[in-house]
Amino acid sequence: MSFLDLKNVTKIYPNGTKAVHETSLSVDEGEFMVFVGPSGCGKSTLLRMVAGLEDITEGDINLDGKLINEVDPSERDVAMVFQNYALYPHMNVYNNLAYGLKNRGIDKETIEQKVNDAAKLLQISDYLQRKPSMLSGGQRQRVAMGRAIVRNPKIFLFDEPLSNLDAKLRIQMRLEIKKLQQKVGVTSIFVTHDQVEAMTLADRLAVINNGIIEQLGTPIEIYDNPKSLFVAGFIGSPQMNFLDGNIKNKTLSAEGFEIKDIDSDFEGEVKLGIRPEHLSQSENSLINLKVDLVEQLGSDNLVYGQLKDKKDFCYRCPGNLTIEKGADLSLNIENNKYYIFDKSTGKRVN
Amino acid sequence: MTRFITSSFSHLILLIGILIMVVPVWMIFASSTHTSSMINMNGLQMFLGDSFYENYLRVLLYQGGFFKEITAFKMFFNSFIMATGVAILSVVTSLMAAYALVYYRIKYATLLFWIIFITILVPLELRIFPTYSVMAELNLVNSYFGLIVPISASAIATLFFRQFYKTVPDELLESAKLDGANTWRFFVDFLIPLSKTMIVAMLIFMFVFGYNQYLWPLLVTTSEQYWTVVMGLKMMSGSIVHRFAFVMMSMVPPILIIIVLQKYFIKGVFQDK
Numbered sequence: 001m002s003f004l005d006l007k008n009v010t011k012i013y014p015n016g017t018k019a020v021h022e023t024s025l026s027v028d029e030g031e032f033m034v035f036v037g038p039s040g041c042g043k044s045t046l047l048r049m050v051a052g053l054e055d056i057t058e059g060d061i062n063l064d065g066k067l068i069n070e071v072d073p074s075e076r077d078v079a080m081v082f083q084n085y086a087l088y089p090h091m092n093v094y095n096n097l098a099y100g101l102k103n104r105g106i107d108k109e110t111i112e113q114k115v116n117d118a119a120k121l122l123q124i125s126d127y128l129q130r131k132p133s134m135l136s137g138g139q140r141q142r143v144a145m146g147r148a149i150v151r152n153p154k155i156f157l158f159d160e161p162l163s164n165l166d167a168k169l170r171i172q173m174r175l176e177i178k179k180l181q182q183k184v185g186v187t188s189i190f191v192t193h194d195q196v197e198a199m200t201l202a203d204r205l206a207v208i209n210n211g212i213i214e215q216l217g218t219p220i221e222i223y224d225n226p227k228s229l230f231v232a233g234f235i236g237s238p239q240m241n242f243l244d245g246n247i248k249n250k251t252l253s254a255e256g257f258e259i260k261d262i263d264s265d266f267e268g269e270v271k272l273g274i275r276p277e278h279l280s281q282s283e284n285s286l287i288n289l290k291v292d293l294v295e296q297l298g299s300d301n302l303v304y305g306q307l308k309d310k311k312d313f314c315y316r317c318p319g320n321l322t323i324e325k326g327a328d329l330s331l332n333i334e335n336n337k338y339y340i341f342d343k344s345t346g347k348r349v350n
Numbered sequence: 351m352t353r354f355i356t357s358s359f360s361h362l363i364l365l366i367g368i369l370i371m372v373v374p375v376w377m378i379f380a381s382s383t384h385t386s387s388m389i390n391m392n393g394l395q396m397f398l399g400d401s402f403y404e405n406y407l408r409v410l411l412y413q414g415g416f417f418k419e420i421t422a423f424k425m426f427f428n429s430f431i432m433a434t435g436v437a438i439l440s441v442v443t444s445l446m447a448a449y450a451l452v453y454y455r456i457k458y459a460t461l462l463f464w465i466i467f468i469t470i471l472v473p474l475e476l477r478i479f480p481t482y483s484v485m486a487e488l489n490l491v492n493s494y495f496g497l498i499v500p501i502s503a504s505a506i507a508t509l510f511f512r513q514f515y516k517t518v519p520d521e522l523l524e525s526a527k528l529d530g531a532n533t534w535r536f537f538v539d540f541l542i543p544l545s546k547t548m549i550v551a552m553l554i555f556m557f558v559f560g561y562n563q564y565l566w567p568l569l570v571t572t573s574e575q576y577w578t579v580v581m582g583l584k585m586m587s588g589s590i591v592h593r594f595a596f597v598m599m600s601m602v603p604p605i606l607i608i609i610v611l612q613k614y615f616i617k618g619v620f621q622d623k
Binding site for chain 2: 051053086151
């Protein structure tokens with residue numbers, strides 16, 4: 001049995017809404033697991049069930065070999081960082097960190113020791129006497145993390161903790177969270193709707209949609225090998241291009257082009273997915289793109305345009321290529337990196 | 351120039367308002383420092399006389415009432431006990447009621463709250479006979495307990511605390527839970543410190559409310575030993591200057607409390623940070 005084990009966990013709210021459907025998942029000790037999905041997909045509910053803040057309608061949750069379904073949140077030995085940090089506004093930073101320890105009846109000197117250690121680790125030693133209202137967003141974030149670390153819990157739970165920060169700080173804190181987790185080595189679950197955050201932080205990633213885990217794996221596995229239309233569309237930025245098509249006798253025909261000898265026995269209506277970064281310009285082209293707009297990011301250019309059938313399409317090319325608005329580009333798919341999904345079920349078929 | 355005129359005009363209106371409120375009080379005070387024969391002959395006075403100590407000391411120590419058992423000093427003491435008791439008891443019960451209504455999963459909590467709230471529409475005068483008979487049955491007539499308890503359930507204070515608790519984010523409770531705080535600790539370590547200014551405001555409010563009670567103390571006390579200041583205003587016999595002096599003194603405690611704690615009072619009632 002692994003460190004955290006979810007078995008057929010289901011959550012149905014009293015009003016009948018089913019937020020999580022029979023979800024099973026295991027997290028190893030020291031692992032950084034990320035739940036990613038659109039808002040309202042049930043990822044936060046799942047996290048809150050682990051924390052004990054939501055009742056479990058069905059199924060079992062085991063933490064460190066112990067069934068915790070009915071265990072009070074305070075007894076679970078989990079620490080959580082909330083989206084708005086939930087710092088205690090009337091206590092200074094020191095007491096914010098010390099409060100959980102005091103409640104556990106730890107003696108004063110040990111508390112002081114632990115708080116000072118955590119403060120040093122997070123570089124908040126200078127603010128210990130300040131109230132949260134006198135701190136900046138980034139500092140509050142650190143205090144919230146300090147409050148989690150200081151208790152030395154079995155598991156860290158992060159509920160979209162970076163979404164209240166500005167873009168630059170978010171990237172910085174993302175790095176720090178990852179470094180910190182590696183240093184402290186505590187098992188962590190991180191909930192986010194931002195796929196970049198998810199990709200960069202995760203050891204393993206669970207893509208959740210409508211209360212179901214659509215795919216579970218390392219970030220690269222999921223990026224290279226999405227199992228469903230939803231995962232393919234959700235992971236990757238800019239988003240994967242999708243084209244309607246049809247397969248007959250191992251030949252896929254889409255608007256304006258054909259791909260022969262595909263690696264699938266599927267026949268019928270499909271969606272063809274091509275990532276913008278898996279395209280290149282070449283003579284014997286497959287796809288013709290009329291350029292509408294070019295976004296220059298420096299290292300890359302994002303080229304937006306339309307295909308023959310007026311379908312929107314995106315192509316990512318190195319930043320040193322100059323592409324004018326209105327140009328006609330001939331594009332080919334690199335190394336046959338395309339994804340075919342059953343149009344009716346959304347399942348991958350190649 | 352026009353701005354000068356409009357602002358002078360509004361200041362003038364405000365000044366008139368202040369004069370209307372202050373002048374009668376001043377006249378009573380000024381008159382209370384004269385001898386009674388002076389007032390009887392010349393009417394109310396606008397300027398101070400020289401009998402201040404004589405009049406006020408006599409009032410404080412005079413044995414009043416039908417049985418000459420009560421002094422103004424004792425009345426102040428009684429009023430203080432009653433007002434403090436009402437203030438503390440009503441704030442404590444309201445804090446707890448609001449806590450239960452907001453944080454416990456009580457069925458129909460909102461309905462229950464509105465039932466509590468509509469008691470505002472039922473003044474003490476309406477329930478005074480049943481309340482009196484309950485106190486009489488319990489043998490609490492002529493006691494501080496009987497003076498305080500029946501008027502110490504405050505729907506207003508419950509409303510204030512409830513509305514405040516509703517603005518406290520849920521994450522705070524959840525975070526406290528994960529930090530090992532139980533229901534009691536959350537109340538003591540979080541809600542009470544967070545509502546500190548509001549508690550002070552309500553204490554002042556309820557103190558003045560308790561201090562100003564007239565009808566209830568009148569009914570529930572038959573012994574002069576339990577007379578309060580506001581009752582005493584009516585019961586006090588003596589010459590006119592002594593009554594004036596007593597009126598002046600009766601205003602001091604509530605005014606004092608508001609002056610000392612007005613910072614909290616304004617903060618608490620208008621809830622800024």
